[in-house]
Amino acid sequence: MLDAAEKTPAVINPKIFARGLNVFYGKKQAVFDVDLDVIDRSVTSLIGPSGCGKSTFLRCLNRMNDTITSCSVNGSIIFDGQEIAEYDPVYLRSRIGMVFQKPNPFPKSIYDNVAYGPRIHGMVRNKGELDDLVEDALRKGAMWDEVKDRLDSVGTGLSGGQQQRLCIARAIATKPEVLLMDEPCSALDPIATAQIEELIHELRKNFCVIIVTHSMQQAARVSENTAFFHLGNLVEFGATQKIFTNPDDPRTESYITGRIG
Amino acid sequence: MEKHIVSQFDSDLEAIQAHILKMGGLVEMAISEAMRAFVQKDTELAQSVRAQDSAIDALEELINEDAARVIALRAPTAVDLRIILSVIKVSANLERIGDYAKNLAKRTGVLIQMNEIEDASNALRRLAREVELMLKDALDAYVQRDVALAEDIISRDNDVDQMYNGLFRQFITFMMEDPRNITGCMHLHFMAKNIERMGDHVTSIAEQVIFIVTGELPSEPRDKADETSSFKA
Ligand SMILES: Nc1ncnc2c1ncn2[C@@H]1O[C@H](COP(=O)(O)OP(=O)(O)OP(=O)(O)O)[C@@H](O)[C@H]1O
Numbered sequence: 001m002l003d004a005a006e007k008t009p010a011v012i013n014p015k016i017f018a019r020g021l022n023v024f025y026g027k028k029q030a031v032f033d034v035d036l037d038v039i040d041r042s043v044t045s046l047i048g049p050s051g052c053g054k055s056t057f058l059r060c061l062n063r064m065n066d067t068i069t070s071c072s073v074n075g076s077i078i079f080d081g082q083e084i085a086e087y088d089p090v091y092l093r094s095r096i097g098m099v100f101q102k103p104n105p106f107p108k109s110i111y112d113n114v115a116y117g118p119r120i121h122g123m124v125r126n127k128g129e130l131d132d133l134v135e136d137a138l139r140k141g142a143m144w145d146e147v148k149d150r151l152d153s154v155g156t157g158l159s160g161g162q163q164q165r166l167c168i169a170r171a172i173a174t175k176p177e178v179l180l181m182d183e184p185c186s187a188l189d190p191i192a193t194a195q196i197e198e199l200i201h202e203l204r205k206n207f208c209v210i211i212v213t214h215s216m217q218q219a220a221r222v223s224e225n226t227a228f229f230h231l232g233n234l235v236e237f238g239a240t241q242k243i244f245t246n247p248d249d250p251r252t253e254s255y256i257t258g259r260i261g
Numbered sequence: 262m263e264k265h266i267v268s269q270f271d272s273d274l275e276a277i278q279a280h281i282l283k284m285g286g287l288v289e290m291a292i293s294e295a296m297r298a299f300v301q302k303d304t305e306l307a308q309s310v311r312a313q314d315s316a317i318d319a320l321e322e323l324i325n326e327d328a329a330r331v332i333a334l335r336a337p338t339a340v341d342l343r344i345i346l347s348v349i350k351v352s353a354n355l356e357r358i359g360d361y362a363k364n365l366a367k368r369t370g371v372l373i374q375m376n377e378i379e380d381a382s383n384a385l386r387r388l389a390r391e392v393e394l395m396l397k398d399a400l401d402a403y404v405q406r407d408v409a410l411a412e413d414i415i416s417r418d419n420d421v422d423q424m425y426n427g428l429f430r431q432f433i434t435f436m437m438e439d440p441r442n443i444t445g446c447m448h449l450h451f452m453a454k455n456i457e458r459m460g461d462h463v464t465s466i467a468e469q470v471i472f473i474v475t476g477e478l479p480s481e482p483r484d485k486a487d488e489t490s491s492f493k494a
């Protein structure tokens with residue numbers, strides 16, 4: 001776990017926060033009246049049993065749910081002081097990047113995978129700037145040394161763990177401020193998982209990271225704050241250390257100790 | 262408490278706590294037999310109390326191994342983590358109490374050869390009786406997760422401290438009255454001090470009960486009512 005001093009939940013100046021958030025798929029409600037503050041330059045984990053609405057909540061933060069026709073959202077999400085509904089969704093997603101459960105690199109070169117975002121957002125003026133940006137993103141994705149000599153080979157030819165780090169580098173390349181990760185390690189072996197966790201530990205210095213994970217130990221290891229969801233409700237939110245040693249709500253206790261709740 | 266989905270986890274926790282209770286039973290017996298040996302001047306019984314201490318030590322070791330295994334295999338959290346931390350602590354407390362009982366038995370062996378100091382012996386028995394009851398209650402509180410009983414035990418330790426202070430004065434008086442009492446009283450005083458220390462370890466067990474249930478140790482530090490350091494004869 002991180003040091004106790006680093007773990008106090010700070011509700012001052014949240015980078016992004018939700019108020020009274022409800023999400024429906026058709027008539028079925030999946031998220032109920034959630035208020036959650038996420039602070040900058042820290043890792044927040046979302047945990048809870050399957051189907052409790054973690055992914056749904058996460059996808060609201062960068063309006064990925066807009067792409068699901070049956071999905072409707074009400075309530076408010078404020079990112080950098082502004083309603084996310086007021087942002088252009090493509091621009092919003094460049095500032096709030098996302099990494100998925102299964103590594104999904106494009107069937108293109110490693111270089112092009114990372115360069116894709118900066119290109120479409122017109123972030124660079126010339127090849128030199130793009131090279132620098134790609135290198136910087138791959139370094140932040142902790143894989144520059146592994147791939148610097150083969151930037152032209154296809155991203156899909158990498159190992160699963162490398163692919164996932166490539167996807168993180170791709171997400172970082174547009175210089176987002178928030179990184180959303182939905183079970184980023186579930187398809188990886190323990191070594192690759194440890195590398196991603198190490199990377200997340202580094203990322204928190206520059207980003208606001210929100211991670212959905214089914215591994216209690218992973219949440220305990222990588223995050224300062226933890227939110228526990230149950231049946232679409234945010235049951236408890238607080239310092240990870242507190243949630244894992246002495247949670248307030250019996251439902252949290254049942255879940256993290258592996259009891260039938 | 263609700264059951265774990267992995268039932269083996271429940272069995273592991275139950276087995277460890279059963280060891281604690283077994284250890285507690287042995288320690289209770291060690292105190293009561295050490296005191297019976299003292300009162301009845303029974304050298305053989307005193308000897309057997311000393312011999313039985315190794316069984317207590319072995320249980321502590323077993324509990325620590327089991328606790329380490331549960332931590333490695335099950336990564337306990339929240340109340341499970343507190344239970345595991347508490348068994349490590351409580352078994353260490355019990356082991357210390359067992360050592361003090363062994364010391365009582367050792368000094369009993371020496372005291373049997375000497376003149377009896379009647380009043381002092383009775384007072385020492387009362388002190389030991391009180392600590393024995395506290396230990397019995399602490400083990401009950403541990404099993405029942407009874408915070409109220411645990412708090413009661415913690416407050417009773419003040420009485421033990423007071424009784425010990427009283428005994429200390431009594432011993433000084435006896436020694437001043439008749440220098441032939443000095444050796445005997447010194448031994449009795451060490452025994453009284455051992456029993457008083459047992460009370461502290463019992464108190465620490467009671468604190469663990471509060472820790473398991475609430476997640477916090479009782480906050481206010483107890484002021485130790487040991488006035489003997491400032492005693493002027
Ligand atoms: N596209 C969709 N259409 C209809 N219902 C959906 C859709 N996506 C999710 N749901 C429902 O919404 C609820 C929350 O699902 P969500 O995927 O957010 O859960 P989750 O906590 O991420 O679960 P898991 O841990 O299994 O990934 C579930 O009941 C799910 O069946």
Ligand SMILES: [Mg+2]
Nearest residue numbers: 054055056182
């Ligand atoms: Mg999900």
